[in-house]
Amino acid sequence: MRRIPLARLILGAALGGLLATTAARAADDAKLPKVEWSFSGPFGTYDLASAQRGFLIYQQVCSNCHSMNQLYYRNLEGIGLTEDQIKAIAASVQVPGGVDDNGQPIQRPGRPADHFRAPFANDQAARAANGGALPPDQSVLELAREGGADYLYALMVGYSDPPADMKMQPGMMYNKYFPGHQIAMPQPLQDGSVQYTDGTKPSLEQEAKDVVTFLAWAAEPEMVERKQMGVKIILFLLLLTGLTYAVKRKLWSDVH
Amino acid sequence: MVGLHKSEFKNPLVRWIDTRLPVFTMMQNEYGSFPTPRNFNYFWNFGALAMVAMMIMIITGIFLAMNYVPNTALAFDSVERIMRDVNYGWLIRYVHMNGASMFFVVVYIHIFRGLYYGSYKTPRELLWMLGVVILLLMMMTAFMGYVLPWGQMSYWGATVITNLFSAFPIVGKSIVTWLWGGFSVDNPTLNRFFSLHYLLPFVIVAVVFLHVAALHITGSNNPLGIEPKGPQDTLPFHPYYTVKDSVGICVFLIVYAALVFFAPNFLGNPDNYIPANPMVTPAEIVPEWYLLPYYAILRSVPNKLGGVLMMFGSILVLFVLPWLDTSPVRSARFRPIFRQLVLLLVIDVIVLGDVGAHRPEGWWVVVGRLATTYYFLFFLVLLPVVGKLERPLKLPDSISKPVLGGGGPLPGGAPAKPMEKA
Amino acid sequence: MRRVGDGPFPHEWLLAGGAESAAAACGHVWSVATRRNQPRPGFEDMMATSLSASDHGAGSPHGEGTSKRDFLKLVTGAAALVGTGAIVWPLIDSMNPSQDVLALGSIEVNLDPIQAGMGITVLWRGKPIFVRHRTEKEIKEAEDVSLSALSDPETDAARIKAGHAQWIVVVGICTHLGCVPLGNKPSDPRGEWGGWFCPCHGSQYDTSGRVRHGPAPANLPVPPYAFETDTKIKIG
Missing domain, CATH: 2.102.10.10 (Rieske [2Fe-2S] iron-sulphur domain)
Known part of the structure; x- marks a missing residue:
C-alpha cells in the first residue's frame, strides 16, 4: 500500500535524472541530422552493399590519412566480400614483412591475416604530413564519439564556409557539427568523390551514409550476432521467468 | 564414532562426507530449513541478486584475464582483440562491463532496503558495517577495473582519483607517487591495478561470507521490522525463498541481457574507446555512473582537502549509522517522518549523481552543494533528532498478525495456527 | 507437512531439483541432496506448523494440485538447466584458438x-x-x-x-x-x-x-x- 508511491517516486527521479543528463548532453552541440540506419534497433543488420561501398570510400579516401589498426583484411568477410576478393585487396598493398636474412626490414604483399595497412609509420609521421593534426584511428571511431553513427554522418555533411563573424585558425575548416566548429580535416567527401561499381549515385549524402555504415560495422562487427542472440536469450528468459513465477505462485499459495 | 558428526542424511555418499565434514548439515541449516520471516517483499531479493552479480563478475573476469594484457602498449589492443578475435569474447566482455553496473544497481537497492527498513539497527550493526566494507571494496575494484582497458577515461580517471590523495598535507605527494609507482599514471600503475583488480573480488567474497554468517546469527530483518516471535512468523528458507529469489534472478537477468545485447555501451563513455593519451585530457572527465554521487560531493566543496574528506566521509558515515539513528523502531513503515526523509535522501543521491555528470558550473554548483548538505544533514542531524522527536505508529503484535494497516482479523483467529488459512 | 520424499515420484527430489537448478543457475549453490534431509529437531515443529497447509490446501500429495506443481517444477528445472548450459559454452569456447590465431x-x-x-x-x-x-x-x-x-x-x-x-x-x-x-x-x-x-x-x-x-x-x-x-x- 505504501510501496507503490515510493517506487514511483524513485523511478521517476531516476528517469528524470537520466533524461536531464541525456538532454543536457545533446543540447551542447548543433542537433545532429536524423539518419535511418540499417543497423539501428533490436533487429537491425548492416546493409552489406552499403558497407562495401563504404569500404571503397575508405580505401580511396580515408585510408590516405586514417589507420584502422584493429582490423584485418580477413575481417572483410563480415561485409560480404569473398575470399578471393579479400586476397586481391590484401595483395594490392605492401606491408612490413619482418626482416630478410641480413636483418634488413622488408616489404611484401599483404595477406588476409594482415592488419589493414596504416598510412603512416607512426604518430609523428602522421602529424607531420597533416599540418600537426593527428588523424584518429578509425577502428572504433563510431563508438568513440558521442552520437556515434549520426555524429560521423553529420561531420561528413557538415562542412560549409564559416559564418562571417567567425575567426578561423590558419589551415582549419569550418564544420557545423565538430566541437568548436574548427576541424583540421579538409572536407573529405564531395558529390562524386568515388565511382560506385553497382550503379549507386555517389552523392555526398550517399557516400557519407555508406562510409559511416562501414565504420559502424568496423567498430562493432559482432553487432548482428549480438542482437540476434539477445532476442533469443530474452525470449528464453521471459519464458523462464514465467515458469519460475508460476512455481513460486503454486508454492506460496499455501502460505497466503 | 567419537568426534564424528551425527549426520541425518540418508544418501550414503552424502552421509559419508557429512559425518566427516558437515557441510551438508550446515547448508541445510543455513539455507534449507533456515527460519526466515514470512513477510519479505521483493526488496529482499537483492541480497541474492548481489550474490549472483558477484559470481557473474568473477567468472567472466577470470576468462577475460586469460586474454587481457596489462601493459600500456598492449592493453587497449588486447581488449579489442577480445572483442573481435576471441570466441565469444565480445559477450564475455560486455557481460563483465555491464555487470559492474548491474552489481552496483543491485547493491544500491540492497542498501536502500536496509536503510528504509532499519536493517542496520541492533543487533545487526556489525552485519551492516560488513556491508559497508563490501561497498568500499566494490568501489575500489570497479575503479581499478575501469582503468584496465586503458582508454582516455581509464587514464584520466585514474589520474584524477589517485591525485585525490595529494590533498593530504605533508605525505600526500609521496602517497600519490607510491600509488603510481612512478611520476605519472603509467605501466607500473596499470600492472598493480590489474593485480589488485584480480585480488579484491576474492576479498569481497570473504567479506560476503562474513556478512552472510553474521546474517545467520541475527536472522533477517523484515518489512515490519519486528523480530519473529515464533514458528508461525517464519518459513524455511528453502523452498519458499529460494524460489522467490529465483523469480527475482530471472527478472534481473532480463534487464541485464537487454543491456548487454542491445545497449552494451549505453552506460559507458565514448572517450574510453580512444586509447589513453597522457598529452590530451578529455573535455569532461566523468566517472562511471555509480560513482557520480561521491564525485559530486567531492566537487561541491571548494577546498581540495575538504572535498576529499567529505567524499570519504560520505561513506564512512554509514559505518556509524547504527548509532546515529536513535529510534528504537526499525521499519520506515511505522516512522512517518523518517520515511519522508529517507525517500528524500534517495532523491538527493540521484540528484547528486546528476550533478556529478555535469560540469561544475552555474546552478549545478548550487544544486550540488544543497544536495551534499542534505546528505550529511540527514545522517548527522536529522537521524539522531527525529529518532527522539518522532512518534512512531503502533507496531503490530507479530509478523503473522498484522493488526495495523488494514490486516483485518485472520480466519481462524488463533495466532497459534494462522497457517491453516489456505 | 509436505516433504520432498512424500511426492509421487520415488526420486522426486531430483525433479524438484529442477526448481533448484533455476536457483543454482543463478548462483545458489546449495546441495540438491539436502532437500531429503529431515529438518533438525528444533525446527521440526516449526516447519510442521508452517507447512502443514500444503497437504490441507491442495488435497493429498497425490492429488491434482501436487502433480501439476511437479510438472511445473520439472519444466522450469529443465529450462534452467538448458540456460545454464548455454551460459557455460561461450566461456569454454573462449579458450579455443581465437580468430587471429x-x-x-x-x-x-x-x-x-x-x-x-x-x-x-x-x-x-x-x-x-x-x-x-x-x-x-x-x-x-x-x-x-x-x-x-x-x-x-x-x-x-x-x-x-x-x-x-x-x-x-x-x-x-x-x-x-x-x-x-x-x-x-x-x-x-x-x-x-x-x-x-x-x-x-x-x-x-x-x-x-x-x-x-x-x-x-x-x-x-x-x-x-x-x-x-x-x-x-x-x-x-
Whole structure:
C-alpha cells in the first residue's frame, strides 16, 4: 500500500535524472541530422552493399590519412566480400614483412591475416604530413564519439564556409557539427568523390551514409550476432521467468 | 564414532562426507530449513541478486584475464582483440562491463532496503558495517577495473582519483607517487591495478561470507521490522525463498541481457574507446555512473582537502549509522517522518549523481552543494533528532498478525495456527 | 507437512531439483541432496506448523494440485538447466584458438639457401618445422626401406611432394612426449638412421622422418604444405 508511491517516486527521479543528463548532453552541440540506419534497433543488420561501398570510400579516401589498426583484411568477410576478393585487396598493398636474412626490414604483399595497412609509420609521421593534426584511428571511431553513427554522418555533411563573424585558425575548416566548429580535416567527401561499381549515385549524402555504415560495422562487427542472440536469450528468459513465477505462485499459495 | 558428526542424511555418499565434514548439515541449516520471516517483499531479493552479480563478475573476469594484457602498449589492443578475435569474447566482455553496473544497481537497492527498513539497527550493526566494507571494496575494484582497458577515461580517471590523495598535507605527494609507482599514471600503475583488480573480488567474497554468517546469527530483518516471535512468523528458507529469489534472478537477468545485447555501451563513455593519451585530457572527465554521487560531493566543496574528506566521509558515515539513528523502531513503515526523509535522501543521491555528470558550473554548483548538505544533514542531524522527536505508529503484535494497516482479523483467529488459512 | 520424499515420484527430489537448478543457475549453490534431509529437531515443529497447509490446501500429495506443481517444477528445472548450459559454452569456447590465431595459418619458406645435406628449422603455429635438403644417398636410403621394418609403416613417397624428393618437411616434435629432436644442424647427432635423434628418450628417426628406434609411437607428422615455385614452399 505504501510501496507503490515510493517506487514511483524513485523511478521517476531516476528517469528524470537520466533524461536531464541525456538532454543536457545533446543540447551542447548543433542537433545532429536524423539518419535511418540499417543497423539501428533490436533487429537491425548492416546493409552489406552499403558497407562495401563504404569500404571503397575508405580505401580511396580515408585510408590516405586514417589507420584502422584493429582490423584485418580477413575481417572483410563480415561485409560480404569473398575470399578471393579479400586476397586481391590484401595483395594490392605492401606491408612490413619482418626482416630478410641480413636483418634488413622488408616489404611484401599483404595477406588476409594482415592488419589493414596504416598510412603512416607512426604518430609523428602522421602529424607531420597533416599540418600537426593527428588523424584518429578509425577502428572504433563510431563508438568513440558521442552520437556515434549520426555524429560521423553529420561531420561528413557538415562542412560549409564559416559564418562571417567567425575567426578561423590558419589551415582549419569550418564544420557545423565538430566541437568548436574548427576541424583540421579538409572536407573529405564531395558529390562524386568515388565511382560506385553497382550503379549507386555517389552523392555526398550517399557516400557519407555508406562510409559511416562501414565504420559502424568496423567498430562493432559482432553487432548482428549480438542482437540476434539477445532476442533469443530474452525470449528464453521471459519464458523462464514465467515458469519460475508460476512455481513460486503454486508454492506460496499455501502460505497466503 | 567419537568426534564424528551425527549426520541425518540418508544418501550414503552424502552421509559419508557429512559425518566427516558437515557441510551438508550446515547448508541445510543455513539455507534449507533456515527460519526466515514470512513477510519479505521483493526488496529482499537483492541480497541474492548481489550474490549472483558477484559470481557473474568473477567468472567472466577470470576468462577475460586469460586474454587481457596489462601493459600500456598492449592493453587497449588486447581488449579489442577480445572483442573481435576471441570466441565469444565480445559477450564475455560486455557481460563483465555491464555487470559492474548491474552489481552496483543491485547493491544500491540492497542498501536502500536496509536503510528504509532499519536493517542496520541492533543487533545487526556489525552485519551492516560488513556491508559497508563490501561497498568500499566494490568501489575500489570497479575503479581499478575501469582503468584496465586503458582508454582516455581509464587514464584520466585514474589520474584524477589517485591525485585525490595529494590533498593530504605533508605525505600526500609521496602517497600519490607510491600509488603510481612512478611520476605519472603509467605501466607500473596499470600492472598493480590489474593485480589488485584480480585480488579484491576474492576479498569481497570473504567479506560476503562474513556478512552472510553474521546474517545467520541475527536472522533477517523484515518489512515490519519486528523480530519473529515464533514458528508461525517464519518459513524455511528453502523452498519458499529460494524460489522467490529465483523469480527475482530471472527478472534481473532480463534487464541485464537487454543491456548487454542491445545497449552494451549505453552506460559507458565514448572517450574510453580512444586509447589513453597522457598529452590530451578529455573535455569532461566523468566517472562511471555509480560513482557520480561521491564525485559530486567531492566537487561541491571548494577546498581540495575538504572535498576529499567529505567524499570519504560520505561513506564512512554509514559505518556509524547504527548509532546515529536513535529510534528504537526499525521499519520506515511505522516512522512517518523518517520515511519522508529517507525517500528524500534517495532523491538527493540521484540528484547528486546528476550533478556529478555535469560540469561544475552555474546552478549545478548550487544544486550540488544543497544536495551534499542534505546528505550529511540527514545522517548527522536529522537521524539522531527525529529518532527522539518522532512518534512512531503502533507496531503490530507479530509478523503473522498484522493488526495495523488494514490486516483485518485472520480466519481462524488463533495466532497459534494462522497457517491453516489456505 | 509436505516433504520432498512424500511426492509421487520415488526420486522426486531430483525433479524438484529442477526448481533448484533455476536457483543454482543463478548462483545458489546449495546441495540438491539436502532437500531429503529431515529438518533438525528444533525446527521440526516449526516447519510442521508452517507447512502443514500444503497437504490441507491442495488435497493429498497425490492429488491434482501436487502433480501439476511437479510438472511445473520439472519444466522450469529443465529450462534452467538448458540456460545454464548455454551460459557455460561461450566461456569454454573462449579458450579455443581465437580468430587471429587461426588466421595465422601459413608461412612461406625460401629453399634457395639450403645446401644438400642441410636443414633449417622454421616456426609455424608455434611449432618447429624441419625443412631438410636430402642428398641422393639419403633419398635412396629412405626409399629402400621395406615397410615391414617400420613400426609406423609409411612409404617415403607418401611423405614428400612428387618431383621434389630432395625436400622433406616435417613437424619437428618427437611423437613420444613433445621434445624437439636433434639432427637439423650439421653438428647435431642424427642417430643411426641419419635422420633425427631425440635426446629426451632416445627415439631415432630416418631421413624420411619415420621412427626407427625408441619409444616414439609414430613418424614425425608432415604439415600441410605446397610448392609455390621450385625453391619456395608455403606451409599451412
